[in-house]
Amino acid sequence: MVNHLKTALLMMSVLLVACATPTKTPISLYEEIGGQPTIEAITDNFIDEISFNKDIYRYFEKTNITRFREKFIEHLCVDTGGPCTYTGDTMLKVHQGQKITETDFNLTVDLLVNAMKKAGLTYVQQNRVLKVLAPMRGEMLYK
Numbered sequence: 652m653v654n655h656l657k658t659a660l661l662m663m664s665v666l667l668v669a670c671a672t673p674t675k676t677p678i679s680l681y682e683e684i685g686g687q688p689t690i691e692a693i694t695d696n697f698i699d700e701i702s703f704n705k706d707i708y709r710y711f712e713k714t715n716i717t718r719f720r721e722k723f724i725e726h727l728c729v730d731t732g733g734p735c736t737y738t739g740d741t742m743l744k745v746h747q748g749q750k751i752t753e754t755d756f757n758l759t760v761d762l763l764v765n766a767m768k769k770a771g772l773t774y775v776q777q778n779r780v781l782k783v784l785a786p787m788r789g790e791m792l793y794k
């Protein structure tokens with residue numbers, strides 16, 4: 652009888668522990684890198700990088716940088732799983748007519764990597780961002 656009680660108590664405690672353990676919801680890349688302040692830091696670093704690179708800056712000569720900053724922040728927020736809504740134009744529409752070459756696309760990605768590094772992202776986190784952006788490449792090149 653005592654043994655039965657012991658077994659019952661043991662089972663109850665196992666159940667209690669199982670119920671009390673919170674189920675882990677995986678955090679988004681957005682949260683992992685530090686949320687909105689980090690997204691803004693990456694964007695500001697990226698704008699700096701672009702402004703110092705004459706091959707890439709030439710594409711942005713007539714751009715309203717305030718708008719670019721706002722829309723890029725929204726885009727990056729959504730790309731990393733953050734709680735934002737992108738209100739800009741499609742990647743196709745925005746980059747159409749710019750005739751972006753593969754070399755310049757790759758160079759821009761390098762500038763973005765510098766921007767992410769300066770914002771403190773690890774190598775793995777940088778690659779997770781690039782993995783999300785990679786499929787958009789086709790909407791931008793030679794259009």
Ligand code: HEM
Nearest residue numbers: 710711713714715719722723726739740745751755756759
């Ligand atoms: C890495 C992938 C890229 C992403 C995610 C991206 C994203 C964006 C976003 C969100 C905007 C603002 C859209 C809006 O105003 O509605 C934008 C604008 C722009 N992007 Fe990109 N872009 C990328 C690559 C490039 C490259 C490779 C170039 C050129 C070398 C470029 C040149 C521009 C220019 C010039 C504008 C401003 C267009 C204007 O003045 O209206 N982008 N991009």
